[in-house]
Amino acid sequence: MGKQYYGGQAVIEGVMMRGRKAMAVAVRNPQGEIVLHEEPLTAKIYTSKWGQWPFVRGLAMLWDALGLGMRALLWSADVAVQEENQEKPTEFTGPVAWTTIAASLSFAIGLFFLLPTFVAKWMAGFFGDHAVVDAVFEGAIRLLLFVVYIWAIGLMPDIRRVFGYHGAEHKTINAYEAGELLTVENVQKYSVQHTRCGTSFLLYVLVISIILFAPLTFAGVEQAWLALLLRFVTRLLLIPIVAGIAYEIIRFSAAHDKNPIMRALITPGLWLQKLTTREPDDGMVECAIAGLEPVLAADGITNVVVRPATPQDQTPEPAPALP
Numbered sequence: 001m002g003k004q005y006y007g008g009q010a011v012i013e014g015v016m017m018r019g020r021k022a023m024a025v026a027v028r029n030p031q032g033e034i035v036l037h038e039e040p041l042t043a044k045i046y047t048s049k050w051g052q053w054p055f056v057r058g059l060a061m062l063w064d065a066l067g068l069g070m071r072a073l074l075w076s077a078d079v080a081v082q083e084e085n086q087e088k089p090t091e092f093t094g095p096v097a098w099t100t101i102a103a104s105l106s107f108a109i110g111l112f113f114l115l116p117t118f119v120a121k122w123m124a125g126f127f128g129d130h131a132v133v134d135a136v137f138e139g140a141i142r143l144l145l146f147v148v149y150i151w152a153i154g155l156m157p158d159i160r161r162v163f164g165y166h167g168a169e170h171k172t173i174n175a176y177e178a179g180e181l182l183t184v185e186n187v188q189k190y191s192v193q194h195t196r197c198g199t200s201f202l203l204y205v206l207v208i209s210i211i212l213f214a215p216l217t218f219a220g221v222e223q224a225w226l227a228l229l230l231r232f233v234t235r236l237l238l239i240p241i242v243a244g245i246a247y248e249i250i251r252f253s254a255a256h257d258k259n260p261i262m263r264a265l266i267t268p269g270l271w272l273q274k275l276t277t278r279e280p281d282d283g284m285v286e287c288a289i290a291g292l293e294p295v296l297a298a299d300g301i302t303n304v305v306v307r308p309a310t311p312q313d314q315t316p317e318p319a320p321a322l323p
Helices: 058-080 094-127 131-153 157-177 198-213 224-255 260-276 282-298
Strands: 007-011 014-018 022-028 034-040
Touching: 007 022, 007 058, 007 157, 014 058, 014 157, 014 282, 022 058, 022 282, 034 282, 058 224, 094 131, 094 224, 131 198, 131 260, 157 260, 157 282, 198 224, 198 260, 224 260
Parallel strands: none
Antiparallel strands: 007 014, 014 022, 022 034
């Protein structure tokens, strides 16, 4: 069995961490307490041998974002709005939650898939509808929209805090992988950037899609609406393949990050992470450590976390299950 790479994502006022056998979400509630949720990873993508095959294991990263990530985000929202003296968090679940998710996914598909396809098709018309020109325009527009979108939402105070927790997640993983004892002081010494970050993963996805989508412009189809529909459908179907390739590249480059060529490949992703991370405060780092500890413990690693002296923080408050 290969080396286990730990990681996670920022959520509202907290961090989700994932290992080989378990995931955990640590969120700070309005009373300043760390609320912790743990659960084993039982989906086939994690437990089966085929889930660890090259080019298949990249699907786990997609599942983390769309499955675990969404559930962790909803749960963190529940905890973050919990009122004082309230016995359990307000549950942001049911129709309201899933309608919000559906609307968000629809917006993302429209902005990052449909719009670049429409605009690229129109712009390519000025260059004889050349397939390569069309694909380059589509990829460039998608990348530009992605960067502008991240920059724009990063101006919002609440999102800046999420980006701070993103930085705390990276610092904690970096400290663990460097063999440090996980204290707030030790973790704060490390970088907010990480070679296996999901932001870098998305950048690889965007670049690889330019190459794979180039032959699929359907310029020979007479009906314009049918050509656009075929383009949209094929792009959705190719997402797992693009994700699998992107994951293998990011995994390989991270394992060989001292190589000058690999370092050059990694650098654009690290630059992009400057938009999605912020320097965290000590409370954010403490939350990230609290999220990583049970994930490590599930894999039998129990001697790397130094607990703080405050009794309240030594035993994070239990919480209800994720939606």
